[in-house]
Amino acid sequence: MTDWNALSDAEFRAEIRGFFEAEYPEELRHLSHRPKFAEIEHWHVKLHAKGWVAPAWPTEYGGMGLEAAKLLIYYEEQQRYGVNRGRDMGIQMVGPLIIKFGTQEQKDYWLPRILSCENIWCQGYSEPGAGSDLANLRTSAVIDGDDFVINGQKIWTTMAHDATHIFMLVRTNQNTERKQQGISFILAEMDQPGVEVRTITTLAGETEFCEVFFDDARTPRANLVGEIDKGWTMAKALLSFERIFIGNPGLAQNALAQLETFAKGRGAFDDAVFRDRFATVALDVEDHAALYSRFADQLKRGETLGADVSMLKIWVTETYQRITELMIEVAGPDGGTLGPLQVGNIGVDVLSSFYKARPSTIYGGANEIQRNILSKAVLGL
Amino acid sequence: MTTEQDEDLRLLRDSVSKLLDRAGGVGRARRVRDDGAGWDATVWGELADAGVLGVATPEEAGGLGMGLPAAGVIAEEIGRVIAPEPVVPCVALGIGLLHRLCPDDPALENAIAGQAVLAVAWQERGPSGVSDAVDCEFSGGTLTGSKDWVMGLGDDAPVLVIAKSSDGLALVRVAADAKGLTKKAARQSDGSSLAALNFSATPAEVLAEGAAVSTALADAIADATALTAAELVGLSSASLTLTLEYIKTREQFDKPIGSFQVIQHRAVDMQLMLEIAEAGVRESLAAMENAPNPQARARQASRAKARAATAAQNITREAIQLHGAVGYTDEFDVGLLLNRALVLSAWLGDAAYHRRRWLEAREAEEAAQ
Ligand SMILES: Cc1cc2nc3c(=O)[nH]c(=O)nc-3n(C[C@H](O)[C@H](O)[C@H](O)COP(=O)(O)OP(=O)(O)OC[C@H]3O[C@@H](n4cnc5c(N)ncnc54)[C@H](O)[C@@H]3O)c2cc1C
Numbered sequence: 001m002t003d004w005n006a007l008s009d010a011e012f013r014a015e016i017r018g019f020f021e022a023e024y025p026e027e028l029r030h031l032s033h034r035p036k037f038a039e040i041e042h043w044h045v046k047l048h049a050k051g052w053v054a055p056a057w058p059t060e061y062g063g064m065g066l067e068a069a070k071l072l073i074y075y076e077e078q079q080r081y082g083v084n085r086g087r088d089m090g091i092q093m094v095g096p097l098i099i100k101f102g103t104q105e106q107k108d109y110w111l112p113r114i115l116s117c118e119n120i121w122c123q124g125y126s127e128p129g130a131g132s133d134l135a136n137l138r139t140s141a142v143i144d145g146d147d148f149v150i151n152g153q154k155i156w157t158t159m160a161h162d163a164t165h166i167f168m169l170v171r172t173n174q175n176t177e178r179k180q181q182g183i184s185f186i187l188a189e190m191d192q193p194g195v196e197v198r199t200i201t202t203l204a205g206e207t208e209f210c211e212v213f214f215d216d217a218r219t220p221r222a223n224l225v226g227e228i229d230k231g232w233t234m235a236k237a238l239l240s241f242e243r244i245f246i247g248n249p250g251l252a253q254n255a256l257a258q259l260e261t262f263a264k265g266r267g268a269f270d271d272a273v274f275r276d277r278f279a280t281v282a283l284d285v286e287d288h289a290a291l292y293s294r295f296a297d298q299l300k301r302g303e304t305l306g307a308d309v310s311m312l313k314i315w316v317t318e319t320y321q322r323i324t325e326l327m328i329e330v331a332g333p334d335g336g337t338l339g340p341l342q343v344g345n346i347g348v349d350v351l352s353s354f355y356k357a358r359p360s361t362i363y364g365g366a367n368e369i370q371r372n373i374l375s376k377a378v379l380g381l
Numbered sequence: 382m383t384t385e386q387d388e389d390l391r392l393l394r395d396s397v398s399k400l401l402d403r404a405g406g407v408g409r410a411r412r413v414r415d416d417g418a419g420w421d422a423t424v425w426g427e428l429a430d431a432g433v434l435g436v437a438t439p440e441e442a443g444g445l446g447m448g449l450p451a452a453g454v455i456a457e458e459i460g461r462v463i464a465p466e467p468v469v470p471c472v473a474l475g476i477g478l479l480h481r482l483c484p485d486d487p488a489l490e491n492a493i494a495g496q497a498v499l500a501v502a503w504q505e506r507g508p509s510g511v512s513d514a515v516d517c518e519f520s521g522g523t524l525t526g527s528k529d530w531v532m533g534l535g536d537d538a539p540v541l542v543i544a545k546s547s548d549g550l551a552l553v554r555v556a557a558d559a560k561g562l563t564k565k566a567a568r569q570s571d572g573s574s575l576a577a578l579n580f581s582a583t584p585a586e587v588l589a590e591g592a593a594v595s596t597a598l599a600d601a602i603a604d605a606t607a608l609t610a611a612e613l614v615g616l617s618s619a620s621l622t623l624t625l626e627y628i629k630t631r632e633q634f635d636k637p638i639g640s641f642q643v644i645q646h647r648a649v650d651m652q653l654m655l656e657i658a659e660a661g662v663r664e665s666l667a668a669m670e671n672a673p674n675p676q677a678r679a680r681q682a683s684r685a686k687a688r689a690a691t692a693a694q695n696i697t698r699e700a701i702q703l704h705g706a707v708g709y710t711d712e713f714d715v716g717l718l719l720n721r722a723l724v725l726s727a728w729l730g731d732a733a734y735h736r737r738r739w740l741e742a743r744e745a746e747e748a749a750q
Contacts, residue, residue, distance in 0.1 A: 131705050133633040156706045202709055203701075203716030267509040273733070325694075328723070332510045332734065333530050335727030336569045336720075351570055351723070358701055359709045366705060368643055 005067045012070055016077040019050065030082030030258070032340075032352035034208050036162040037087050037120050044086055044117050053115050054091050061099060061107065062115050068296030072249075072289065079254040087159065090114035090121040092245050094167045097185065097238050101226040110187070122190075124154040124168030124212060125235070131156075132369050134169070135179045135232065139214060141170040141186055146221055148172075148186060150194070150214040156363075160197050160210035163190055173229045185231040188219035204355035237304075239365065244296065244305060246364040247312025249289045255323040255357065256285050258348055259330070265343020268330045277326055284319040288312070307377035310370040317360040317367065324354040389447070390454050393436075397458045400427055407619060407714045410463045410721070414572030419535065420466040429495020434472055437604070442484040443493055444476075449604065453611040453666040460615025463721040465573060467498060467533025469612055473605035475499025475541060481597035482552055482589035498535050502528035502578055503543040503598065517580065519544035519551045519587065523561075524580040531576040532728060534564070540578065542585065543598060550594040553585040560584060570720040575728075599675050603682035606729045607669060610662045610682075610689035613725050617658065617689070617696040620718040621651050624700045631705075644703060651696050658692035661685060676749070680742035687735035690726035697722045 004012060023046050028035070037044070047053050055074045057063020066074060078085070095114050098106050113119040130137040139152025150170060160166065166188050173182030190197070194217030199207040226234045259278070268274040295309055327350045328335045340347025361367045375381045404424045405412070413421055428434065437452040438444020445451070452472060459468050471492065478501060479489040492499045505512045506529040517526025524544055534540055537557040544551050555562060561583040566574035589597075625648060628639035638644050665685035672678040697719040701708035708715050726732065 126706070129632075131633060132638075133635075136633070201711040203711050203720060205711065209706075265509075321698075328727075329731060329733055331727070332731060333504070333727055334510075334567070335731060336571070336724035337567045337575070337727075338570055339568070354723075358698070359706065361702060362705055362709065366702075368641075371643070 004064055004070055007070075009069060009073060013073050013077060016074055017081070019052070020077060020081045020083055023050075024081060024083050028084055030254075031084050032349040032356075033206060034159060035084060036159075037117060040084055040086055041117075043084070047086075048116055053086075053117075054095060057091075057095060057099065061095070061111050068293055068299065071296060072293055075248055075250045076253060079250045080257060082254070085250075087117060087120045087162070089123055089158070089163075089167075090117070090119060093123060093238060094121050094187070097167070097225060097234065100237065101185075101234055105222075106225065119165045120159075120163045122157050122160040122163035122166050122210075122212075124157055124160075124166045126156045127153060128155050132366055134235075135183070137169055137171060137183065139168070139170050140174070141172050141184065141219075143172075143221065144218075147218045148188075148221060148224070150186075150188065150217040150219065152214050154212040154214075155210075156200075157197075157210045157212050158208055160190070160212050161199050161207070166190055166212065167225075169231055169235055172231075176229075180232045182229050183231040183235070184228050185225040185234055186219055187223040187225065188217060192217055194218065202355070204352070244292075244299065244309055244312065247292060247295075247309065247316050249285060249292055249316060251357075251360065252285045252288065252316050252320040252323060255320055255327070255353055256282060258353055259323050259327050261346060262327055262341070262343055262348040262350065263330050265346070265348075266330050266332075274326075274330070281319060281323050281326060284315070284322070288315050288319060291315070307373050310365070310373050310378075313364060314367050314370050314374075317357075320360055321357045324350075324357040328354055386450075390451060393447070393451055394454045394458060396431060397428075397433060397455050398461070400431055401458060401462045401464055404462075404464075406462050407717060410465050410571070410717050411711070411714075413465045417572075419573065420464075424464070425466050425498065426495050428466060428468065429493070433468065434476060434495060435493035437472060438476055438480045438489075438493060442480040443490055444480065449607070449666045449670050450663070452604070452608055453663060456608040456611035457615035457618075460612035460617075460721075460725075461619045463571070463616055463619070463717060465571075467500070469605060469608045470501070470533040471499050473608050474501040474503075474601050477601035477604055478541060478552060478597055479588075481600065482593060486588060488554070498533055498538055499541060500531050500534035500538065500576075501541045501543070501601075502531045502534075502576075503602075504528065504530045506530075506577070515543060515545045515550065517542065517544045519546045519553050519585060522584060523582045524553060524555060524585040525582055527577065527579045529575070529577045530728065531578060532573070534576045541588070542578075542580075543594070544585075546587075546590055548590045549592055550598065551590045552588045552594050552597075554588055555580070555583055555585045570723045571717070572720075573724065596675070600678065602729065603669065603675075603678045606682040606735070607662070607666055607685045609725050609729055610658075610685035611666065613686075613689035613693040613722065614655070614659050614662050616718055616722055616725070617655050617693045620693075620697050620700045620715055620722075621648075621655055623713075623715055623718075624648065624651065624703050627704055638703075647699060647703060651699055654692040654695055658688050661688045674746075674749075676742050676746045680739055680746065683730075683735040683739040683742060686730060687732045687739060690722075690732040690735070693722040694726055694732070 025043055054063035055066045059065040098110055127137050141148040141150045169183055172184040176182040194215045196213040198211045200209050331350045334341050338351055340349045432445050433455050435444030436447050440446035456469055476492050491497045539554050539556050542553050561581040563579045565577045568574050628644055629637055631638050662685040665681040668681045669678050700715040707713050
């Protein structure tokens with residue numbers, strides 16, 4: 001097996017770029033919507049065969065075992081070429097959870113299926129009454145013989161209508177002192193009589209997220225990850241993975257590349273005001289990447305990330321939004337027009353980028369909550 | 382100024398807002414969008430019956446002669462419920478051009494009575510946005526060229542077109558089914574469409590020609606710009622109202638989210654942006670009524686649009702953020718308001734464009750002194 005970390009950064013970049021350019025299907029570049037798995041399956045098969053599905057996982061579990069700098073290059077090349085991230089909840093969230101807290105049986109069973117996308121995952125945390133206040137969740141799982149019986153409702157579950165499995169936080173103990181106690185992490189199958197999925201239409205007219213209703217749904221007790229009633233601590237550990245992932249420069253880099261293409265096509269670089277604003281956001285992206293690699297290196301050295309990792313998410317999502325707002329300004333009189341705007345023979349979907357950027361300051365821990373965390377835990381206020 | 386005038390405006394606001402609320406409020410915009418009809422002909426008729434369409438047309442031309450501030454009041458109310466009917470384009474551009482250039486044409490009376498929706502095609506597309514020149518040419522009774530960003534064009538309505546002719550600019554009318562006319566609709570974020578038109582030796586009827594056309598066009602555009610700003614003010618206020626209601630009722634951490642100081646300060650900033658915009662836009666509309674010259678009118682119109690577009694974009698985006706995920710759904714009205722703000726901000730020039738125009742107009746006025 002190749003030791004990717006032994007390559008120089010330049011060699012590694014050339015390797016990744018070469019593969020994407022040669023193998024990534026042209027029609028899937030810079031997709032403006034979140035694809036269902038069937039749409040990208042042919043690409044996933046290639047990526048899987050290459051062993052490149054999970055760049056951050058350790059090699060023993062089928063990942064690439066990339067160190068921080070290499071991981072960054074991987075994401076950069078992915079964004080640059082417009083390679084879709086695929087159905088990666090399993091890779092980004094469930095995998096790390098199982099690797100960290102799962103039993104050997106769970107690792108042996110689930111990890112290969114995550115890599116092959118035989119199982120496609122969605123994340124069942126939020127509920128109507130439990131958004132920022134996640135610990136307020138009410139969906140319950142009660143032990144019944146060898147099973148858990150699940151009742152309740154999840155909401156905002158991204159791509160639940162195209163998932164085979166859900167990893168969820170549920171309440172397994174009603175009689176606790178604090179609401180953070182008595183919560184457990186379980187895995188469940190979506191295709192069963194007690195689970196009903198309804199899609200929710202976004203303001204962009206897309207159906208990306210769903211409501212998921214549980215009415216006596218079942219999952220084997222073997223699908224509990226970690227200790228019962230101790231899910232909150234694990235969820236927090238997972239959130240720190242999520243926060244570094246969600247704080248990665250990719251989305252902003254991709255949007256910046258789109259802005260540059262579009263602005264060139266529209267002659268905006270002749271305008272002194274635009275030049276200044278472009279340079280501002282470009283530097284916002286570049287310097288964020290520098291901070292990102294600092295955190296990523298920390299992870300690589302095996303250190304746990306502190307609360308200060310929240311800075312990444314705040315900065316990158318707000319930069320991302322500013323970039324897409326700037327795209328709308330460049331679009332000028334076409335700023336309200338849906339669908340790709342032609343510049344030369346390329347189409348840039350300005351509104352779709354704008355729409356995608358909006359909720360990034362809401363999901364993955366709203367930016368207000370991230371700022372609360374930083375002010376308390378980092379600044380000691 | 383006079384309290385009598387204030388009272389007239391208050392009554393006008395009341396009757397228009399009642400009419401629009403009865404018709405269905407903000408939610409109606411979603412229904413109309415999903416029906417794909419563009420707008421509601423019944424509501425259009427009711428607005429016409431209420432005198433809305435002739436509000437700024439002089440009495441001698443068959444209107445109410447209440448001037449721009451009154452039209453502004455109507456535009457704010459239209460914005461508050463994001464009514465999909467193209468009131469501002471029709472009042473300011475279609476009717477505005479006719480009452481200035483050919484008050485005796487029966488089309489004016491028809492339009493004020495709500496029997497026809499008059500769209501005006503005046504902008505043309507250049508390589509990187511709006512072209513400064515008018516290339517669409519009228520000669521020998523036919524029109525050749527293209528136009529873009531036409532708002533409020535009905536399927537079988539005639540269109541008024543600004544073209545160049547041997548005598549400067551001309552205002553001409555083209556029938557909906559005229560030979561050599563092709564239309565392409567660009568779907569907008571709020572479900573409406575902007576039409577791109579192409580004419581190739583298309584028969585057209587001339588309504589006015591000469592220097593008067595450029596003057597009337599400049600005035601009509603300034604009116605449309607400032608009234609769109611008023612519409613954005615109404616829209617922003619609706620967005621803020623919904624957000625205030627929401628943050629008072631949504632609870633997290635066992636408290637209304639509106640009890641968190643950061644949310645309170647953000648709501649106050651939204652309120653400030655709104656009040657500044659409302660004051661600025663209303664003053665602009667009043668100043669335009671008595672503007673000494675076209676430059677001063679254009680400056681006021683740009684001032685209004687620059688401010689209102691900025692406020693509306695900020696307020697509608699912040700509204701989504703303070704709602705959290707529900708704000709990102711189609712089911713909640715704040716999303717409709719955001720989508721409408723995108724369209725109105727872009728139409729007739731966005732904030733950056735109008736800041737530039739404002740400064741240019743100001744410099745031109747100073748140079749002329
Ligand atoms: C596009 C999208 C995809 C998502 N995908 C998933 C998914 O796959 N799985 C899943 O489980 N969830 C998902 N979510 C849900 C997401 O995690 C929640 O939206 C998020 O946690 C915020 O909760 P909320 O929407 O209920 O907002 P609320 O918690 O109601 O917050 C509303 C507003 O109040 C602010 N606020 C709340 N509390 C405080 C406070 N103490 N101090 C200051 N401000 C505060 C928030 O920052 C926000 O601005 C998704 C959301 C979106 C928008």
